Amino acid sequence: MPLLLPYNRLLAPAGRVVAYGSPDLENHALDVQLVPEMPLLAVEDRYGIALVDTLQRRVVTRWNYAADARTKGMMSTYSGLKVRRENGATHLYWSAANGATRQSGVLEAAYTAGELHLTRLFPFAPVGAPLALPNDLALTTEQGRRCLYVALNGNNQLVKLDLATGQTVWTQPTGTAPYGVAVAGEQVFVSNWGGPLPTDTLRQEAAGVPGAYGHAYVDPRTGATTQGTVSILRRSNGHLVKELPVGLHPTALLASPDEQFVYVANGNSDAVSVVAVADLRVRETISVQLLPGPPGYGGDSPNALALDAAGTTLYVANGLDNAVAVVQLGQAAARAGAPGASQVQGFIPTEAYPGGLTLGVHTLFVANLEGEGARVSTRDIRAEGGELEVSLKDAPPAYNAHHQRATVSLIALPTARQLVQYTAQVRQLNFAFRKELAQQLPRPNVPPVPLPERIGEPSVFKHVVYVIKENRTYDQVLGDMPQGRGEPSLCVFGDSVTPNQHQLAREFLLLDNYYASGKSSAEGHQWTDAGMVSDYVEKNVRAWFRSYPHVQEDALVYSPTGFIWNNAADHGKTVRIYGEAAQPHYDTKQSWTDIYTNYQAGRPLRFTNTSTISRVRPLLSPNYPASDELRITDQIRAAAFIKELAAYEKQPGDAFPALSVMALSTDHTVGTRPGMPTPAAMVADNDLALGRMLEALSKSRFWATTVVFVTEDDSQAGWDHVSAYRTTGFVVSPYSRLRRTVTKNYNQTCVVRSIEQILGLPPMNVVDATALPMFECFAPTPNLAPFRHRANRVRLDRLNPALSKLTGAARRYGRLSSGPEFDHVDGGRDDVLNRIIWFATKGKQPYPTALTGPASDDD
Numbered sequence: 001m002p003l004l005l006p007y008n009r010l011l012a013p014a015g016r017v018v019a020y021g022s023p024d025l026e027n028h029a030l031d032v033q034l035v036p037e038m039p040l041l042a043v044e045d046r047y048g049i050a051l052v053d054t055l056q057r058r059v060v061t062r063w064n065y066a067a068d069a070r071t072k073g074m075m076s077t078y079s080g081l082k083v084r085r086e087n088g089a090t091h092l093y094w095s096a097a098n099g100a101t102r103q104s105g106v107l108e109a110a111y112t113a114g115e116l117h118l119t120r121l122f123p124f125a126p127v128g129a130p131l132a133l134p135n136d137l138a139l140t141t142e143q144g145r146r147c148l149y150v151a152l153n154g155n156n157q158l159v160k161l162d163l164a165t166g167q168t169v170w171t172q173p174t175g176t177a178p179y180g181v182a183v184a185g186e187q188v189f190v191s192n193w194g195g196p197l198p199t200d201t202l203r204q205e206a207a208g209v210p211g212a213y214g215h216a217y218v219d220p221r222t223g224a225t226t227q228g229t230v231s232i233l234r235r236s237n238g239h240l241v242k243e244l245p246v247g248l249h250p251t252a253l254l255a256s257p258d259e260q261f262v263y264v265a266n267g268n269s270d271a272v273s274v275v276a277v278a279d280l281r282v283r284e285t286i287s288v289q290l291l292p293g294p295p296g297y298g299g300d301s302p303n304a305l306a307l308d309a310a311g312t313t314l315y316v317a318n319g320l321d322n323a324v325a326v327v328q329l330g331q332a333a334a335r336a337g338a339p340g341a342s343q344v345q346g347f348i349p350t351e352a353y354p355g356g357l358t359l360g361v362h363t364l365f366v367a368n369l370e371g372e373g374a375r376v377s378t379r380d381i382r383a384e385g386g387e388l389e390v391s392l393k394d395a396p397p398a399y400n401a402h403h404q405r406a407t408v409s410l411i412a413l414p415t416a417r418q419l420v421q422y423t424a425q426v427r428q429l430n431f432a433f434r435k436e437l438a439q440q441l442p443r444p445n446v447p448p449v450p451l452p453e454r455i456g457e458p459s460v461f462k463h464v465v466y467v468i469k470e471n472r473t474y475d476q477v478l479g480d481m482p483q484g485r486g487e488p489s490l491c492v493f494g495d496s497v498t499p500n501q502h503q504l505a506r507e508f509l510l511l512d513n514y515y516a517s518g519k520s521s522a523e524g525h526q527w528t529d530a531g532m533v534s535d536y537v538e539k540n541v542r543a544w545f546r547s548y549p550h551v552q553e554d555a556l557v558y559s560p561t562g563f564i565w566n567n568a569a570d571h572g573k574t575v576r577i578y579g580e581a582a583q584p585h586y587d588t589k590q591s592w593t594d595i596y597t598n599y600q601a602g603r604p605l606r607f608t609n610t611s612t613i614s615r616v617r618p619l620l621s622p623n624y625p626a627s628d629e630l631r632i633t634d635q636i637r638a639a640a641f642i643k644e645l646a647a648y649e650k651q652p653g654d655a656f657p658a659l660s661v662m663a664l665s666t667d668h669t670v671g672t673r674p675g676m677p678t679p680a681a682m683v684a685d686n687d688l689a690l691g692r693m694l695e696a697l698s699k700s701r702f703w704a705t706t707v708v709f710v711t712e713d714d715s716q717a718g719w720d721h722v723s724a725y726r727t728t729g730f731v732v733s734p735y736s737r738l739r740r741t742v743t744k745n746y747n748q749t750c751v752v753r754s755i756e757q758i759l760g761l762p763p764m765n766v767v768d769a770t771a772l773p774m775f776e777c778f779a780p781t782p783n784l785a786p787f788r789h790r791a792n793r794v795r796l797d798r799l800n801p802a803l804s805k806l807t808g809a810a811r812r813y814g815r816l817s818s819g820p821e822f823d824h825v826d827g828g829r830d831d832v833l834n835r836i837i838w839f840a841t842k843g844k845q846p847y848p849t850a851l852t853g854p855a856s857d858d859d
Helices: 378-383 416-429 432-438 474-478 499-507 521-530 535-540 564-570 592-600 634-650 679-698 748-759 808-817 830-842
Strands: 003-005 009-011 016-020 029-035 040-045 048-053 058-064 082-086 089-098 103-112 115-123 134-142 145-152 157-162 168-173 178-184 187-192 206-208 215-217 229-234 240-245 250-255 261-266 271-276 281-287 302-307 313-318 323-328 343-349 352-359 363-371 406-412 463-469 509-511 575-578 583-586 607-610 659-663 706-712 729-732 740-742
Touching: 009 416, 016 058, 029 082, 029 406, 040 363, 040 406, 058 115, 082 134, 089 134, 103 134, 103 145, 134 178, 145 178, 157 178, 157 187, 178 261, 187 250, 229 250, 240 281, 261 302, 261 313, 271 302, 302 535, 313 352, 323 352, 323 416, 343 416, 352 535, 363 535, 463 521, 463 679, 463 748, 474 499, 499 509, 499 679, 499 729, 509 729, 521 535, 521 564, 521 748, 564 575, 564 659, 564 748, 575 634, 592 634, 634 679, 679 706, 679 830, 706 748, 808 830
Parallel strands: 029 352, 178 250, 250 302, 302 352, 463 659, 463 706, 509 740, 575 659
Antiparallel strands: 003 009, 016 406, 029 040, 029 363, 040 048, 048 058, 082 089, 089 103, 103 115, 134 145, 145 157, 157 168, 178 187, 187 229, 206 215, 229 240, 250 261, 261 271, 271 281, 302 313, 313 323, 323 343, 352 363, 363 406, 583 607, 706 729
């Protein structure tokens, strides 16, 4: 039976799937390569290297970074695994880095006696960046000498090494964020994620990628990068021959067997560029969209390539399609190409986000970066010999967002008939029919309804308020509500802490089948703001080498169409942003108590907000502190919004913005850090702020034409017995007083699509184009009764005690919470914070260690 992903996609992969990895970790397969002369497949994953027996379809050995003192704490970078057989010996090469120690290097391992052993580490120091970030590699033999080419993604460099000695032959600059490497003829080709290094910032806008790593040219409308290039250098001396423009976010490079062509996967253009080696020109651009045709919604994310031995069939991993495109190359793309232009022959279904490809004689091998998602449960851990706490032995299985398997697909190459069947299946799994529904023209004389059936038809709503909170699961907050599918044993912030959210669920509707689309805030704020994640986000998942983009400060992160706010503004809608995509700046000598005491006394907080996205700046409220600062109580944010709302009411006409996007984040908490509020107090602060703002809205003259959508950005900071992705969501409006449970499956992209449908905006990409609008959350007639907020039942100024007053586990958790990594949202390790929150809310009740692993002082 197909698996439903939390972003409008089903999984029903072709072939056989090999899953592996510790249940204590969030595992991701990144790249694959066949081992010559042996029935083995090498797999690069985030935590090490595995070898899979391709005949028995099982992992035969695995090496991980914790196994060697030289590599402890490292993670694999993005891709670039290479395998060499020489004199009967097998050598593997790949790249890794450690953000905490700024260590980067290329690793060499040998496969002997059935095991992998690390033999060498080639270190690379950062140059003008926090990390050198080696990524893709190319192995060559030149005049009898083995050479290794290394793209340094952080340093913006390509390095050539003598493989025998490890000495550097030459180092040369590239474009911004080099990724892929291919050698053809006397030249080496390097793809640059961010295009050329900016030199003209007077006539073209540039932004950080992020700033510590340099800059790239960006679109002032969206903030996304506007160029992608391939640097072409001479193998002999590294001199730059040409920097060739290609599509956006160029990723994998692959040379044809005869070295006459180089293929470039353009992750943000949904196309492959074909570069002729003879004249270094782009001879053809091949679209690999699953759902082509106007209006050309992007989001297929081609990011890996494989080519058959004849050089005439190209396989392209389309990440967000969960499929591999099969392309028959034409005359302009291959020496023996078919007459005419290259053609997509069909698609092969895979697991989630295929990110690495290699081809055998009869088999396609796929590294599925997202696998089946976070589906490891306590029951799975018990089956593998893990220990469960006594209190959970009789409880239902529970899930956490950071526990999943790495998976690899082994797929027999399909016949022409099978490919037709596979292609139809992929279209069904991607809900292709919904794209056609999204393109239906509005009908004339249709009366206004809350959520129109077609984009462009009238809605009763003129205003949408979109509230984005932080990191809670459904069971953590609403697990105590008997009206929904809750698990009370996992409820840590129930009705006594979140009375307003509980009242919203009772008075309006309870969504007990609503899901976050990602696993962390870095992913979550892309899903909430843009309706998709880009290939750059997927390549960084769990490692987050260059940035953790929950605040939107890295131009490489953004999809070309940008965000919901520029979509609205581009179509003539007024927009106000409250705290999202921004950083607050204030006197950090002030403690939480100082700020809260001043708020109670009516003394304003002096601060400024900044954003790295130029389009955001004029839309950003200067009165509402940006959300990436948990020392600022959410009561200040609520008061700022309520004050602005009152000002809009005093203006003539209808000045209240059509779209308000609001970040409200203190429910993230900072654990048990001394001097800061307890986790329950911070969640109560957030709950009260939400209730106050909704009461003010419901009593305003705009209420009859306003709808509020509330979502968490992700569900990573807790446990849920239904799904690791299940979270809280609310739809609040005069037309949403249903007083019942809505069990329809919805997710964050459904919220984005509903906002677009209400405001008459086109979808931004193929993911929100195929999302299901939330029709079941509205009634045909309104109930204009105001919402009355509930007073907090937990003192907001209930502070964590000083370390000197603590002993045992309480002292250790207080010390861990005090680390600088917890100063900001998602700055520290989520599994540690989860354990701290459990201790703070459940006391000595046994913690579900099966979900996050045992505690240790290294946490």
